[in-house]
Amino acid sequence: MADMIFSEEQFTSTSDILKAIAHPTRLKILCFLIEGERSVGEIEREFGSTISNISQHLTVLRRMDIIKRRKDANFMFYSVKDDKILTLLGTMKKLFCSVK
Amino acid sequence: MADMIFSEEQFTSTSDILKAIAHPTRLKILCFLIEGERSVGEIEREFGSTISNISQHLTVLRRMDIIKRRKDANFMFYSVKDDKILTLLGTMKKLFCSVK
DNA sequence: TGAGCATTAAATAATACAATTAAAAGTTGA
DNA sequence: TCAACTTTTAATTGTATTATTTAATGCTCA
Numbered sequence: 001m002a003d004m005i006f007s008e009e010q011f012t013s014t015s016d017i018l019k020a021i022a023h024p025t026r027l028k029i030l031c032f033l034i035e036g037e038r039s040v041g042e043i044e045r046e047f048g049s050t051i052s053n054i055s056q057h058l059t060v061l062r063r064m065d066i067i068k069r070r071k072d073a074n075f076m077f078y079s080v081k082d083d084k085i086l087t088l089l090g091t092m093k094k095l096f097c098s099v100k
Numbered sequence: 101m102a103d104m105i106f107s108e109e110q111f112t113s114t115s116d117i118l119k120a121i122a123h124p125t126r127l128k129i130l131c132f133l134i135e136g137e138r139s140v141g142e143i144e145r146e147f148g149s150t151i152s153n154i155s156q157h158l159t160v161l162r163r164m165d166i167i168k169r170r171k172d173a174n175f176m177f178y179s180v181k182d183d184k185i186l187t188l189l190g191t192m193k194k195l196f197c198s199v200k
Numbered sequence: 201t202g203a204g205c206a207t208t209a210a211a212t213a214a215t216a217c218a219a220t221t222a223a224a225a226g227t228t229g230a
Numbered sequence: 231t232c233a234a235c236t237t238t239t240a241a242t243t244g245t246a247t248t249a250t251t252t253a254a255t256g257c258t259c260a
Binding site for chain 2: 007010011012013014015016017018019021022023024026027028084087088091092095096097
């Protein structure tokens, strides 16, 4: 693979990240989080699933280092972890979503 | 979802596309195809899997409209289908892969 | 301590995924 | 037309994951 930039391990880790993003609910959550940090309850009210289900999807994303969280009293605020992910999500949004 | 740009169906179809890309072998193939069209045999020689296995991964990608193919005599040449996918792959490459 | 917010665990069901092998199909040139 | 070459398809097998729901638990503040 003379010209390739990816290393074997990068192929694996990149596809793991994509796998985590590649779920309708998690994609929704991420697009919501692009706008800024949100509590689990806010996400739940936005999409109407159960808190438990949302929380589990958030765990999947957090395990892959896609999002981070911050605790404030009873609330847990989630946000996109870094600029790389923000850029990727922005690109996906721009490419695959028609304008309002 | 007042501010959201994605529609329900776009979330589904976008996550389907990501799911297809999110496999180490398919990611490899796609990064190889960024450079230009390649025959199945060329891809096989590049990565050392079986022709049959490569062909099946190519089918997954083609079903999702990520790549297209062109027949020439005995050979089948595959390439990235459109600029949207090229842009997405380019972004991923830039973000998640260190420079050579 | 009770109310509100969130996580975790357990259970279940579904199904999907990937790799291998073997057979088949299309193309070319002798 | 036969043989060689390239690719696709089908069948098989084994494995692992995936998602959702329900229930129980943990934490924080008033």
